[in-house]
Amino acid sequence: MTEFTTRPEILGTFGVVTSTHWIASAVGMGILEKGGNAFDAAVATGFVLQIVEPHLCGPGGDMPAVIYSKKKDRVEVICAQGPAPAGATIEHYTAEGLKLIPGDGLLATVIPGAFDGWMLMLRDYGTMSVRDVLEPAIFYAEQGHPMLARVSDTIKGLADFFEKEWPTSYKTWVPGGAVPAPQSNFRNPVLAETWKRIVAQAEARTGREEQVEAARDAFYRGFVAEAIDDYLRDAEIMDASGSRHKAVLTGEDMANWRATIEPPQTYDYHDWTVAKTQAWGQGPVLLQSLALLKGMDIGAMDPAGPDFVHVVVEAMKLAFADREVYYGDPAFSQVPTGHLLSDGYNHDRRKLIGAEASHELRPGKVPGYDHQYDLTLSMLSEMSGTGTVYEPTMAHLSEKRGDTVHIDVIDRWGNMVSTTPSGGWLQSSPVIPDLGFALNSRAQMFWLKPGLPTSLAPGKRPRTTLTPSLALHQGRPTLAFGTPGGDQQDQWQLPFFLRYVHHKKNLQAAIDMPLFHTSHFPGSFYPRTSSPGEIMVESNIGAGVLDELRRRGHKITVADPWSVGRLTAARLDKDGLMRAAATPRLMQAYAVGR
Numbered sequence: 001m002t003e004f005t006t007r008p009e010i011l012g013t014f015g016v017v018t019s020t021h022w023i024a025s026a027v028g029m030g031i032l033e034k035g036g037n038a039f040d041a042a043v044a045t046g047f048v049l050q051i052v053e054p055h056l057c058g059p060g061g062d063m064p065a066v067i068y069s070k071k072k073d074r075v076e077v078i079c080a081q082g083p084a085p086a087g088a089t090i091e092h093y094t095a096e097g098l099k100l101i102p103g104d105g106l107l108a109t110v111i112p113g114a115f116d117g118w119m120l121m122l123r124d125y126g127t128m129s130v131r132d133v134l135e136p137a138i139f140y141a142e143q144g145h146p147m148l149a150r151v152s153d154t155i156k157g158l159a160d161f162f163e164k165e166w167p168t169s170y171k172t173w174v175p176g177g178a179v180p181a182p183q184s185n186f187r188n189p190v191l192a193e194t195w196k197r198i199v200a201q202a203e204a205r206t207g208r209e210e211q212v213e214a215a216r217d218a219f220y221r222g223f224v225a226e227a228i229d230d231y232l233r234d235a236e237i238m239d240a241s242g243s244r245h246k247a248v249l250t251g252e253d254m255a256n257w258r259a260t261i262e263p264p265q266t267y268d269y270h271d272w273t274v275a276k277t278q279a280w281g282q283g284p285v286l287l288q289s290l291a292l293l294k295g296m297d298i299g300a301m302d303p304a305g306p307d308f309v310h311v312v313v314e315a316m317k318l319a320f321a322d323r324e325v326y327y328g329d330p331a332f333s334q335v336p337t338g339h340l341l342s343d344g345y346n347h348d349r350r351k352l353i354g355a356e357a358s359h360e361l362r363p364g365k366v367p368g369y370d371h372q373y374d375l376t377l378s379m380l381s382e383m384s385g386t387g388t389v390y391e392p393t394m395a396h397l398s399e400k401r402g403d404t405v406h407i408d409v410i411d412r413w414g415n416m417v418s419t420t421p422s423g424g425w426l427q428s429s430p431v432i433p434d435l436g437f438a439l440n441s442r443a444q445m446f447w448l449k450p451g452l453p454t455s456l457a458p459g460k461r462p463r464t465t466l467t468p469s470l471a472l473h474q475g476r477p478t479l480a481f482g483t484p485g486g487d488q489q490d491q492w493q494l495p496f497f498l499r500y501v502h503h504k505k506n507l508q509a510a511i512d513m514p515l516f517h518t519s520h521f522p523g524s525f526y527p528r529t530s531s532p533g534e535i536m537v538e539s540n541i542g543a544g545v546l547d548e549l550r551r552r553g554h555k556i557t558v559a560d561p562w563s564v565g566r567l568t569a570a571r572l573d574k575d576g577l578m579r580a581a582a583t584p585r586l587m588q589a590y591a592v593g594r
Contacts, residue, residue, distance in 0.1 A: 005509050015409075019582075031045075046421050047136070054188075060440050062113040063421040064080065075470055083111055085248045090450055106245055110443050116220060131203065141187065150586070169426065169438065220254045228251060264470075282487070282489070286494055305545060332459075348364075380522060420467060422484070446462055486524060
């Protein structure tokens, strides 16, 4: 029996691209048509998303990717998460009178990592030139692209603030003093010139890899870094703290950093193996949730019923509680991931999932980590703000939220990419003069209390929420998936994956099903608040399900139908058939393929 879906599941054998914007997906498919591979297509798609979804990602942001290279025959992670600058010490920030790092402005900026990550992907896995992958972004920045209504609304909500406090952003986003109207043709000619100059400097060298290295040098040790350094040396701007602050990032910080390739964190769930980033990202919470749920009969539950929602939410609460105590940059602190994913640990933790909704943060105790456990809970009790701010935001100025984007690509050779670029949104910090883009605000994920895995320190990666996924079925790379959404990313990916694995939904049907998430634990974004026991559920799950969840003690916030999550996914079958799907929510994401 054919399942009803909002869109068809895309099928093909040549290649598939799915992303959070239709133009970007079309660009990625165009790269495949020109003979590029999945990595070339992902890079071009990523740069275009910076243009068409500037409220969600930008050149000054960050980018993790989980990839499978057919040539190398292994799954790897590209970490393009820039670390804290050399001057980013707890002492400096507390001397500024801060208890939390602001959610925007210059103090929140870490080294911009996305560009180097894209170039590393292009150099080591791609086949095309710097010009090939940047030309689509140059076109849309120079010739224009349709202004999304959400981008227009974001700019409108911030226009007065930009004019008063961030004049460089006002010049870029309110050209001629008028907020761009929805569906108007918007251009960013300054950014187009930046990319053209990068291409020109790359082509001053011979050889594809040499040109990629020249592009990296131009950004991190050349004119881009110089422009950033020149601006930050004197700029002192207003941020979410209500005060003006100077940056700590310098050109020297940028010059001394490179993106890296590292092994993924994996977990075996029935006949699937799910690959995520290590614990410098939140990815292992999905693996911990799977470890808890492996001992339950998920397949016997109605995938849109109260038992399913309750059990999945309660498992996520436990996994995210452990995130707060144990996750952080493994280069700075030992993360007990093996213990957190072990059968014995999860056998005991699973007993905490009862018939009623939990309203307490309940991290597990890992031997040897008692001090860290106590210190984290003590700090969180001191910072016990309530209310939900679970995505990047400038709520002190506007209700317009930032977020993230996502890309999945599979090519005819079997290469696969799942990547979740983010940061450097138009609302994160002022536009750098002569470059046409803003820096990121990722440092807000650090705590200003010493002794924690997520305590601010120079050179440390913030514990990002960016969490792309790649899954192997019976050892064969099969499924790439992900979503924007801050702390919700793994919360939306988990029910999607469970419904796909246990209930045999096709990709589009699994994406279309009603989504939910909890704000039970402290958010990763300023002002780091939580709402214990609260879950948000799309109303189309049904009044009966909502009533039963309330009876079990969940505090329900009912969301409009088709308003939660921006999932995309792509699959490669054993026989070579490819599948792809994208959420209908917000009417932006699209899957293409043939």
